[in-house]
Amino acid sequence: MYNLGMDTRTRLVNVAQDLLWERGYAATSSKEILNRANVGQGSMYHHFSGKRDLAAAALEQSAAAMRAEAEALLAADGTSVERVISYLERQRDSLRGCRMGRMTYDADVLATPELLRPVAETLGWIVGALADVVRQGIEAREFRHETDPEQLASMVVATVQGGYVLARAQQNPAAFDAAVAGAASLIRQQAGG
Amino acid sequence: MYNLGMDTRTRLVNVAQDLLWERGYAATSSKEILNRANVGQGSMYHHFSGKRDLAAAALEQSAAAMRAEAEALLAADGTSVERVISYLERQRDSLRGCRMGRMTYDADVLATPELLRPVAETLGWIVGALADVVRQGIEAREFRHETDPEQLASMVVATVQGGYVLARAQQNPAAFDAAVAGAASLIRQQAGG
């Protein structure tokens, strides 16, 4: 799974990415990472200064991946309205939640600048990128000219993030789908669809 | 703070409520609860079977409080649209986040039925109560008749939950305010405001 031709350092980072997504920072032990990566304790301390340092590398990599996915989605063809809706309705494993958003409820992450930074930057970047799409949509007269791009973009990202919370609470992806459908429906209406 | 005329059991539950909100379940140690409540270790094991049992009592109490707040808000005077908007724009300490919603990113909570139940029930109840308000608004012709009450209600609660995530990521309440304003604006438009 994790040790097919990858070097030790890469395996450690990949496993840490998965465990941070599944269990968060505080609830993930170094030992669990080492076991899953089939690596001895000494190797981690050779490549990293400790658990926090490894987690920082893992979060940076997850942040880059998430940003790349969003970048591809928002740069695709289609009208502005279509691209905003496609961000909302993109196929997601909603019970897994967001690997960046979930970190905001990990007290140790909030208290550790190098762990919080990738989270803040990634979510901030996505809101900004969506706001740009909305601005284009206003110029193209797809959205009403009174539309506040930053507010609409924030609402879209918040709906997705909050949809994860609702779905995980019910252990049912339908709760996520309902929230997203509600947002998409309102956006289509105001765009005159 | 916590030991002014309250009995030991009550103090333990109140402190546990606060710490679960601040740090979650896994990251809160029994010792931290006992210290803040000024209670010896033996007392906790006299009143509760252990940390999980105390946390379950604390979450039940927080769930009841949160539901009571929402109940009061949604039962207030005003049109349906006004009541939905008032839920969105209610004054909140947005950097603190939601004491129920945050638990969905605590792996131990998801794996422990007695801890997950109050979370699932409370968020489910709020979505249902908001959907009822929307249904009244459709009958009163405030909302378009094609409006899906469950979807709109889910979107409203998700916007709030996701707004917390955005605000905590940026450590800035403005991110929450923007998301909520975006949702309120779309709802007012579709309601012909």
Place this chain on the structure above:
DNA sequence: GTCTATAAAAAGATAGAC
């Protein structure tokens, strides 16, 4: 009913052999 003392396990980190 409340306390302290203690146990047993798990955590993060270090030392040093290979």
Place this chain on the structure above:
DNA sequence: GTCTATCTTTTTATAGAC
């Protein structure tokens, strides 16, 4: 570069005095 052995602290839980 990687491993195992060990140390220190913290965590949850139990025992038993008062």
